[in-house]
Amino acid sequence: MPPPVVDVRDLRTHIVTRWGTVKAVDGVSFALAEGETLGLVGESGSGKSMTCLSLVRLVPRPAARILGGQVMLDGDDLLARSEREMQAIRGRQIAMILQDPMSSLNPVFSIGMQMREPVALYHRLRGRALTARAAELLAAVRIPSPRERLCAFPHQLSGGMRQRVVGAMAIAAPPRLLIADEPTTSLDLTIQSQYLGLLRELQRQHRFALIFVTHNLGIVARMCDRVAVMYAGRIVEMGPVRRLFTRPAHPYTRALLDSIPRLGARRERLTAIEGQPPDLSRLPAGCAFAPRCPSVMERCRVEAPPETVVEAGHVTRCWLETPTSGGAPA
Amino acid sequence: MSALLEVEGLTKHFQVRRGLLGRATGLVRAVDSVSFTIDVGATLGVVGESGCGKTTTSKLVLGLERPTAGTIRFGGENVLTLGRTGLRRYRRAVQAVFQDPYASLDPRMRVGTIIAEPLVINERMDATARRRRVHELLDLVSLPARAADLYPHEFSGGQRQRVAIARALALSPRLVVLDEPVSALDVSIRAQILNLLRDLQARLGVSYLFIAHDLAAVAHMSHAIAVMYLGQIVERGPADAVALEPRHPYTQALFAAALPIDFDSPREEITLAGEVPSPLNPPSGCRFHPRCPHAMPRCATEEPVFRPAAGRLVACHLY
Numbered sequence: 024m025p026p027p028v029v030d031v032r033d034l035r036t037h038i039v040t041r042w043g044t045v046k047a048v049d050g051v052s053f054a055l056a057e058g059e060t061l062g063l064v065g066e067s068g069s070g071k072s073m074t075c076l077s078l079v080r081l082v083p084r085p086a087a088r089i090l091g092g093q094v095m096l097d098g099d100d101l102l103a104r105s106e107r108e109m110q111a112i113r114g115r116q117i118a119m120i121l122q123d124p125m126s127s128l129n130p131v132f133s134i135g136m137q138m139r140e141p142v143a144l145y146h147r148l149r150g151r152a153l154t155a156r157a158a159e160l161l162a163a164v165r166i167p168s169p170r171e172r173l174c175a176f177p178h179q180l181s182g183g184m185r186q187r188v189v190g191a192m193a194i195a196a197p198p199r200l201l202i203a204d205e206p207t208t209s210l211d212l213t214i215q216s217q218y219l220g221l222l223r224e225l226q227r228q229h230r231f232a233l234i235f236v237t238h239n240l241g242i243v244a245r246m247c248d249r250v251a252v253m254y255a256g257r258i259v260e261m262g263p264v265r266r267l268f269t270r271p272a273h274p275y276t277r278a279l280l281d282s283i284p285r286l287g288a289r290r291e292r293l294t295a296i297e298g299q300p301p302d303l304s305r306l307p308a309g310c311a312f313a314p315r316c317p318s319v320m321e322r323c324r325v326e327a328p329p330e331t332v333v334e335a336g337h338v339t340r341c342w343l344e345t346p347t348s349g350g351a352p353a
Numbered sequence: 354m355s356a357l358l359e360v361e362g363l364t365k366h367f368q369v370r371r372g373l374l375g376r377a378t379g380l381v382r383a384v385d386s387v388s389f390t391i392d393v394g395a396t397l398g399v400v401g402e403s404g405c406g407k408t409t410t411s412k413l414v415l416g417l418e419r420p421t422a423g424t425i426r427f428g429g430e431n432v433l434t435l436g437r438t439g440l441r442r443y444r445r446a447v448q449a450v451f452q453d454p455y456a457s458l459d460p461r462m463r464v465g466t467i468i469a470e471p472l473v474i475n476e477r478m479d480a481t482a483r484r485r486r487v488h489e490l491l492d493l494v495s496l497p498a499r500a501a502d503l504y505p506h507e508f509s510g511g512q513r514q515r516v517a518i519a520r521a522l523a524l525s526p527r528l529v530v531l532d533e534p535v536s537a538l539d540v541s542i543r544a545q546i547l548n549l550l551r552d553l554q555a556r557l558g559v560s561y562l563f564i565a566h567d568l569a570a571v572a573h574m575s576h577a578i579a580v581m582y583l584g585q586i587v588e589r590g591p592a593d594a595v596a597l598e599p600r601h602p603y604t605q606a607l608f609a610a611a612l613p614i615d616f617d618s619p620r621e622e623i624t625l626a627g628e629v630p631s632p633l634n635p636p637s638g639c640r641f642h643p644r645c646p647h648a649m650p651r652c653a654t655e656e657p658v659f660r661p662a663a664g665r666l667v668a669c670h671l672y
Contacts, residue, residue, distance in 0.1 A: 066539040181628055211402035212566060213625045216610035220624055238540050241612030282544035284573035285615060286596055286608065292551065293573070295544035299509045 026098070027054035028199050028232040034092035036077045043304040047073040047087065049256035055232040062243035062264065063236045065253030066300050071236045075202045079113050097199060115145055118193035122205040124185035128177040134188055135173030141195045160191040164221060183214035190221065197229040204236040219246055240283060244268060252276050255301050255311035262337030272339040275312045318343060357560050358391040358414065358528060363423035365409050369633065379633050383409040385584040386423070391528065394554065396561040398575030398592065400568055400607065402629055405581040407564045411530045414562060415449055416440065445475055448521040452533035454513035458505040464516050465501030471523040490519040494549060511542035515549065522553070530562045535570065547574060568611040572596035580604045583632055583640040590665020600667045602645045639670065647671060
């Protein structure tokens with residue numbers, strides 16, 4: 024197996040609030056190879072976005088702090104880097120595409136001005152060559168008449184076009200790792216479909232590792248090689264997409280898959296997950312999913328389950344899968 | 354089943370005004386000659402991308418906008434010619450639940466007051482009867498009676514949406530417009546609310562106009578589906594027919610883009626080129642022709658008629 028591009032080990036990011044400490048990222052580990060895509064799914068507050076921000080060390084300080092772990096990028100621990108060194112890594116080695124393109128683009132500068140900045144920085148280009156490279160990048164994300172678009176301002180473009188511009192900037196370096204945090208949530212369905220196709224094509228060209236954050240399991244099925252399901256700051260299950268979707272090991276993953284209406288499978292009722300998402304500042308002892316879990320046991324309420332290997336490459340955190348436990352559901 | 358709401362040729366155009374004098378410079382055909390019916394106790398799902406006129410259609414049905422042309426009949430009665438008392442009666446019978454329960458509930462009112470407000474305005478009820486009705490409604494949406502004394506911020510998104518549903522049901526409406534009722538909620542909560550809405554329909558016999566962009570959810574909830582594109586309905590028929598065997602090229606692309614999570618369902622990938630054109634200047638002929646993979650010369654010149662094909666109505670020259 025080739026060495027991983029990114030190797031995250033036991034990452035912990037906590038947020039201190041007036042109501043207590045929130046363990047937003049609580050011991051997250053995963054690795055990604057070149058050209059591989061990892062889907063990060065979970066509901067709001069499960070720690071998906073905070074994990075991504077921790078990778079580039081952009082957690083909202085001072086409230087949030089990265090307390091421990093390692094983020095290895097090509098064998099180099101980013102958490103040990105100085106802030107100055109991080110600035111050179113962000114954008115160039117790790118790029119990000121966020122949900123709302125309007126908040127990633129500056130409304131008062133033309134697309135050209137904003138495109139030229141990273142390109143000049145990464146490739147030391149100036150003048151005409153710089154403009155030509157910027158236009159090339161816009162063409163690479165299939166923006167029609169790219170040279171004219173360089174003079175346009177963000178508000179003159181549609182949502183899909185804006186997100187393409189953000190994509191063009193993200194691949195300017197090109198990066199080793201691309202983090203896409205809900206990049207298509209604000210786009211229309213048919214435009215979303217175009218954008219996902221584009222992202223896959225760019226990945227084939229540039230071979231970057233891709234972390235795709237979403238709550239849409241259909242997108243995961245189409246885009247990702249592997250998927251990590253997060254709940255209350257932890258990865259509760261991770262494995263190859265097909266395996267996880269057809270034979271989920273964790274009750275939360277199973278419940279999530281069951282609760283989604285599917286085309287064709289017309290049922291009278293959906294299998295709903297009972298209860299509410301957990302309050303992160305008041306997590307129960309033991310497994311965080313225990314209060315909502317249909318197969319909860321005595322032990323789940325006292326002790327947090329360790330990571331267990333279900334099959335090579337497929338891990339979960341659930342007492343049901345821990346070899347020593349067994350026992351009937353309470 | 355008998356029809357509750359019959360909409361015929363519904364049209365809404367907005368003038369675009371420019372400059373100090375407000376000269377009319379253009380016309381947005383937000384909704385253009387749309388027709389549909391909703392049966393008693395049934396759900397019509399409306400799908401389409403942003404700007405297709407779904408929300409304008411719902412506003413016209415709710416009486417929040419006056420149509421440029423067309424008729425709306427409710428229980429056989431023409432809504433647009435109703436007098437003051439008639440309109441008051443109509444507005445009681447047609448209620449709405451919106452997307453964002455964080456925006457649709459007043460943060461300074463207690464939940465009990467929020468739910469009771471329509472009763473205060475419309476019913477002559479004494480305080481005890483009102484309190485009893487509020488508790489009844491809370492029970493209907495599976496919230497505890499003590500919820501009445503709490504404020505919206507003390508609830509999660511899913512619970513807030515339950516409050517919004519309880520308020521919509523306070524006056525025992527016959528039609529509820531659901532405009533993206535689960536889009537703002539967490540994935541694990543959506544099924545709870547969709548189940549609740551279905552249970553309420555079975556219990557109360559209420560009809561729904563269900564607007565959403567989650568196609569699988571619409572297909573799950575609806576008896577009939579209408580697909581809109583640039584202000585027009587391009588396909589309308591029984592939910593299963595439209596969702597599983599879509600005929601209009603746009604419907605086909607839309608449902609292909611809905612990304613099923615089942616790996617083994619044989620689905621072709623159709624990716625549409627281009628974007629939705631501006632409704633200010635819609636394409637000639639069939640409005641979908643510039644993006645249509647099956648476009649023929651006549652599509653650019655001749656507007657297709659809505660005609661029956663394979664158990665539904667389609668506006669496309671292919672059929």
